[in-house]
Amino acid sequence: MDQAVTRQQEDIQRPAGRSAQTTQRGLAPFEDPLALQAAIGDFLSKDAGRPIVIERLQKFPAGFSWITYGVKLRGHPRADDMILRIGPPYGLFAPYSAMPEFQSLSALEGSGVPVPRAFAASDDHSILGAPFFFCERVAGDTPLPWGGGDGAMNDARRESLAADFIDSLAALHNFDWRRTELEQWDPSITVDNAADRQLDFWWERFQRWALRAHPMAHRTFAWLRRNKPRAPRVTLVHGDYRLGNFLEQDQRISAILDWELVHLGDPTEDLGWAFLPQYRGGTRMVCALADEDAFLTRYQDKVGYKIDRAALHFYIVFSLLKLALTHMAAARCFEDGLFNDMRMPAMATQIGPVFRQIAKIMERSS
Structure with missing residues (x-):
């Protein structure tokens, strides 16, 4: 360049x-x-x-x-x-x-x-x-797969976007970041401490953002510490890989957007975030694009290793916790008078429902 x-x-x-x-x-x-x-x-x-x-x-x-x-x-x-x-x-x-x-x-x-x-x-x-x-500025629009009219998602369009969505994620997780300046980000990160790095990162933010005691947050952090997996490899992690964060042109993904949470870590973290029910648009498909098994089969073929289902389960719980903490951040911004947008306190109303989701998942795991 x-x-x-x-x-x-x-x-x-x-x-x-x-x-x-x-x-x-x-x-x-x-x-x-x-x-x-x-x-x-x-x-x-x-x-x-x-x-x-x-x-x-x-x-x-x-x-x-x-x-x-x-x-x-x-x-x-x-x-x-x-x-x-x-x-x-x-x-x-x-x-x-x-x-x-x-x-x-x-x-x-x-x-x-x-x-x-x-x-x-x-x-x-x-x-x-x-x-x-x-x-x-890349050409394209943000698709809404459940939209009607010109935005309706037919099978051919969905399959094309799903293939690009999965292949782009696999390409990210196959990328050799050690040959770039990104190697300076965290020289001591390993497959053994990648999960702890992210738990520490989000714990610090919980301490900063919480406006009141959240016992369920403490319980979730404790569960995650007990169940943290070993990463299959250390990769570049997007951090917000989901429906709504890519552009589509002519039924192909033209750009992956919103890299503000990018970091080095466990690639399964991106899968956990993409698999959240919040991004399924009322469907049973990952990001309203692909069946879970089809998604994992294609992804595993591209990255060359099998996804540990227990690790994916861990990162789904972790992703829900991150979602709850993001809602806390919105409440903090509004309460501190930094953002006068009524969508912020509306986001805060979702903290409880997300924690109830986490509780149900952890109960099934016990």
Whole structure:
């Protein structure tokens, strides 16, 4: 890739008269559309070594975490349309770093995993006021397999998307991350401690997000500690691999999106998340795309080993716990006044039902 485009650009110089931290209205640049457009133009012009004109910014309304913009530009050597992702200090999983997502997309380019090309990134708050990265805007739409009309999912379309969905996951888990800069992420991770790494990660977040005592969370963490599996291998894990996080064009997956939870770990973690009932759309199929046995048969053929059903069971429980903790994060954001969006307390109402799901699963396991 073009190093002039992909370097972090920590040394950007701000134009005279403009604060590196706030605009004249006292806002961070990413909170002020005019200042943001100017700052993007400055950054990309410096990055590309030529003047870049920002013709239009389109803010996408969905999401509780990263702020996402479509950026229409003129004069850039690599793209006329980009996606800008900004990690605000009040986002669901704040504080953010742009580098894991940027580095993983950069490493995966050409790997067989369909990802947007990554162009530039920085964690320097003096540029846009928060961590950010730019990537390719990939053609396609987010499919809703249970939708009617033009969105109806016939068998041929479902089978095509299911094949791509499974094959892309297998390609991710076959990817040799040790030959990339991702090796620096966690040099001491092993097949024996991968599960503990994630349990520690989410325990810390539970301590940060919980607004009250949650005995079921403690019970679930204890169950997971007792039953943690040995990973079949250490791979790059997407962390949110599911229906809704990929684009479709002409009945094929054009890009896997939303890599903010990417990490090194046990590949079965991605399976556990994809297998959650919350993503089945009222069907009995994994992500409303494939029968469980068909999914595992194809995946196992691609990765070259057999999935341990007990490990998959562990990661389904773990995934439900992560879902409950994410709902706690939404409640915390709303209660702390960081996000005035009524969908946040609505998410909090799902904490109890998710814990009831976990209790039923653990009771069947005892």
